[in-house]
Structure formats: structure tokens, C-alpha cells
Amino acid sequence: MAGHSKWSQIKRKKGANDSKRSAMYSKHIRAIQAAVRSGGTGDPAGNLSLKNAIAAAKSATVPVDNIDNAIKRAVGAGEGAADYKDVTYEGYGPGGTAIFIETLTDNVNRTVADIRAVFSKRGGSLGTSGSVAWQFEKKGVLLLTDASEAAQESAIEHGAEDIQETEDGLEVSTGPNDLYAVQDALVAAGFTVDNAQVAMLPSNTVAVNGDDARKLLILIDALEDLDDVQNVYSNAELPEEE
Template sequence: MAGHSKWAQIKRKKGANDKRRSGVISKHIRALTAAVRSGGSGDPAGNLSLKNAIAAAKTDNVGTDNIDNAIKRAVSNQDGGADYKTVIYEGYGHGGAAILVEALTDNPTRTVAEVRSVFTKRGGSMGNSGSVAWQFESKGVLLITETSEVAQEAVIELGAEDLQESEDGLEISTAPTDLYAVSEGLTSRGFTVQNASLTMLPSNTVAVTGSDADRLMTLIEYLEDLDDVQNVYSNAELPEEIEV
């Protein structure tokens, strides 16, 4: 997941999400609704949260019609006015892996009970607020297939914080607020941005192998399947056959 490749977690998540299309669309509609309300606008040009939510939805191949309709309903308050709030839960999984759970909920009491139940039943443990969050930092992550010196120079000139070559291409890290400026700058210079996403990257990783790796993935997948959970992050570095 996290570890030698920043892109591994996003690839793994996308592969998992492809098996759960209806749940994925529902999660993105909720995120779009919350972004419109928190940002006070249905125009992504003036609402960074909405711009992020649209990009995340497109990453998971949510259709343009679904995105547009969700924004229109949120603007006109057609969904009943649910007040979604972002809540972060923290815990530990197999092999000592730190886990950060990002939920978007209109009922935190319900959500924390569901998250705690999954941790307990799947061999993990809930932690107190702040127990693992300090190990993660919000970042923008982009991928372009071009790895030439010209591409790397362009990335640096556009203000990216870090870059590294991988089997997928050139992985780029940015400050969260710079994600789209870097993405649009690369596009304007003729590079194809395969993906642009906001994520939480760990400062350090822990290797998890064998049966611990299998059980950790099961725990994470059960957490991701909860209706209120938007994202699950871990500092685990897993074997490639599990990682993606």
C-alpha cells in the first residue's frame, strides 16, 4: 500500500473499488454533496473541495452525468439536507500497521460504532484521537507515464515537492493546494496526467508480510465497505502480490 511506491495504494484502492461499483458511486455522491455545502458553491472554479471531489470521482470512473446530477441536487438541496461532516478514526492492524479511517457522516455515533465493530471483529484495535494521525500527511499525488529528464525538469519548475520513477511512470508529490496547478501545468506542456488525487502519505512505513498481510488487507477492505467510510490509509508496506 504505502511504501516504496506512492501509487501502490491508489492502484490497490481502485482495484478494490471496481468490484463494488454501486457503493463507490454512493460514496462519491456523498462527498460531492458535502463539498458543495462546505464550499458554498456548485462551481468547482471557486470551490477547491468540490474540485477535489470531482477529481476523486473521475479517478473511480464515476460518470459525468452522476457527478453533474449530484452537484445540482446539492445546490438545490433536493437530497433532504443531510449535514455530512468529516470524521477521522485511528487504529492499528496486523503487523503493527497504523490505520487512518476517513469518514463522511451525518451520524458520528453510528459511524464510530460501525468502525469499532470492524476493528474488533477483524483483529485490529481502535486508537485514541492522535494516536496514529501524526504519522500521516496530506499530499497531492500525480502520475505521468513520461519519465524523461524534460518531464522531470517540468515537474520541478511547476513546484512539485517530490518525484520518483516507478514501473508505472513518474510519481509526483505536491502540497494539497498545489495539486491542480501542477496537474494543469503538466497538461499545458503536453504531458498526459494519468491521475491526480489527494491522499494521506505516511512518514514511515512498516513491512507486513505473510498471514499478517492477508489479515490486514481483509480488515482494510471491511472498513472500506462501510457506507460512511470514504478512505482508509495505512503505513503498511505489503508484498506486491497483495499490494495491488
Template sequence: MAGHSKWSQIKRKKGANDKKRSAMYSKHIRAIGAAVRSGGGGDPAGNLSLKNAIAAAKTDTVPIDNIENAVKRALGAEAGAAEFKEVTYEGYGPGGTAIFIEALTDNVNRTVADIRAVFNKRGGSLGTSGSVAWQFEKKGVLLLRDTAEAVQEIAIENGAEDIQESEEGLEISTGPADLYAVQEALSGAGYEIENAALTMIPNVLVTVEGDDVRKLLVIIDALEELDDVQNVYSNADMPEDEEEE
């Protein structure tokens, strides 16, 4: 999720129960397999989509063995095996918030029906293609606890576009193609990265407070629980204390 504190997202992931963590791992494995079968092959050096998928999986603590096995299975997939297609959906939540959804599916009709049902049952609405996508921009984002100048220098030298410092650490933004290079440079220099992933950054935030915070998070949680949904983003700016509550 994007649009509010990305550090809050880290806390949510780390606090996930075993069932949710297993589902998160499965989504990463599916993304890795789709990246391999997209035509880029199983070598991350020559497959940017695979590089980014593996980077995201690692920061969500997917075991290395699981990642390697996912690549091998995708390379050895038999003819006729399910082909997953990347699709996006757009909708609206409480307070006029925009919601952007990325999915990987082998059955588009099933996926759109499941997503529409979530919106309809929880007070949101599914929009048409292009209705909210213009409010977001794809970026690479890295989070680090270390705020040393050396970290910022390495990030800038390797393609970082913007660096924001907060009480919790650094938030580094990159172009989509530069995420992996910045991550590798920082890791190679011995810095621990809390999270690294491609994400959709909202251009303008919409303030959400009170009961609308709960309603929005209920919609987002329900969408994230769908097997076909990979990522859910919003342009909501919500008080962190209300979000945690």
C-alpha cells in the same frame, strides 16, 4: 490506501467488480455534495475542496454527468436535508501498523460503531484521536505512466514537491493546494494521468509480511466497504507479490 505501492491501488480499483465500483462512485458523489454544501459553492474555481473532489472522481472514472448532477443536487438541496460531517478515526492493525480513516457521515454514533466492529471482529483495535495521525501527512499525489523530462518540468513549474520514478511510471507529490494546478497543467499539455487525489502519506513505513499482509488487507477491505468511509490509509510496507496474492 497508502503506505504500499500506489500502483497496486490502481490495479485494485480497475479490477473491482460492478458492485464495488458502484459503491466507489457513490462515495465520490457524497464527497462532491459535501464540498458544495460546506459553503464553497458549486464553482470549482472558487472551491478548492470541490476541485479536489472532482479531480479524484474523474481519475476513478466517475461519469461527467454524474459529477455535474451531484453538484446541481447539492446546490438545490432543501432545508432539512441530511448534512454530512467530515470525521477521522485512527486504529491499529497487525504488526503494529497504523490505520487512518476518513469518513463523511450524517450520524457519527453509527459510523464509529461500524468502524469499531470491523476492528474488533478482524483482530485490529480502534485508537483514540491523535494516536496515529501524527504518523501521516496530507499530500496530493499524481501517477503517470510517462516518465519524460518534459512531464517532470511541467510538474515542478506548477508546484510539485517531489517526483519518484519507478518501472511503472512517475509518482508526483504536491502540497494539498497544488494538486489541482499540477493536474490541470499536465492534462492541458496532453499527458494522461492514471490517478490524482489527496492522500495521507506515512512518515515512517512498517514492514508487514506473511499472514499479517492478509489480515491487514481484510481489515482495510472491510473498512472501505462501509458506506460512511471515504478513504483508508496505512503505513504498511508490504511485498507487492504477497499483496496481489
């Protein structure tokens, strides 16, 4: 079961410094408000998109008060409130890596122009729809610090599709709609779930080293800094020192 964590890029985001934290919070608030509007309710029990957005915000340490206020504002918003659309983009980075980008935008022309400019300046290229999406699959991912045999057996018993031991513990993958059922079952069984999130996981990874690795990280950082970009996923396997 042991191996390289496909979710390492997502976990790496937790290291964002203070200068980026405010922008990161704003992205999560936008995602929460968009989920309320698209789902028609501010109750996460009846709005899976909102439940996912809240979980992602909490994993990024967005304060609970900020989350609650964002939901209240979205519920009370009437005509004229920003109407954000989910739009995805695909491209290629240094070392032959595939990059999948999720955005929330109220101006598609602006967003695609910004993304194309970053790819052009940072050694990548924007691809067409479907060019790399086939290399990624939407999954629910849970992280447990307990990688014991009992934790692994419990995860499988309660519906995990795959489990993998990592340096940090146990990584459990599920179907995207089964994430919270598996999480609740593991918690009820006495295990602590450190993180639970729906993400796009690569089916295979590409080893990237040296200059290509550094260039790729710079490209991903630049894409993540764009206001409309919510998540950036790659199929790169990077050395820890990078």
C-alpha cells in the same frame, strides 16, 4: 528517485470489482454533495473541496453525468437535506501498521460503533485521536506514465515537492493546495497526467508479509465497505503477490 510508491494503496482501489462499484460510486456522490453544501457553491473553480471530490470521483471512473447530477441536486437541496460531517478515525492493524480513516457521516455514534466493530473482528484496534495521524501528511499526488528526464525536470520546475519513479511511471507529490496548479502546468507542457488526487501519505512505511498482510487487506476491505467510510490509508508496504 526510484522506490516504493507510497500511493500504492490508493491505486490498488482501482481494481474494485463490479459488486463494489455501485457502493464506491455512492461514496463519491456523497462526497461531492457534502463539498457543495460546505463550500456554498457548485462551481469547482471557487470550491477546492468540490474540485478535489470531483477529481477523486473521476479517478474512480464515476460517470460524468452522475457527477453533474449530484452537483445539481446538492445545489437545489434545501432545509432537511442530510448534513454530513467530516470525521477522521485512527487505529492499528496487523503487523503494527497504522491506519487513518476519513468518513462523511450524519451520525457519529453509528459510525464510530461500526468502525470499532470492524477493528475488533478483524484483528485491529481503534486508537485515540492523534495516535497515528502524525505518521501521515496530506499531499497532492499526480501520476504520469512518462518517467523521462524531461517529465521529471518539468515537474520540479512547476512546483513539485518530490518525484519518484515507479513501475507505472512517475509519481509527483505537491502541497495539497498546489495540486491543480502543478497539474495544469504539466499538461500545458505536453505531459499526460493519468491521475490527480489529494491523499494522506505515510511518512514511513512498514513491511507486512504473510498472514499479517492478508489480515490487513481483509481489515481494510471491511472498513472500506462501511457506508460512512470515504478513504482508508495505511502505512503498510505489501508484497505485490499479496
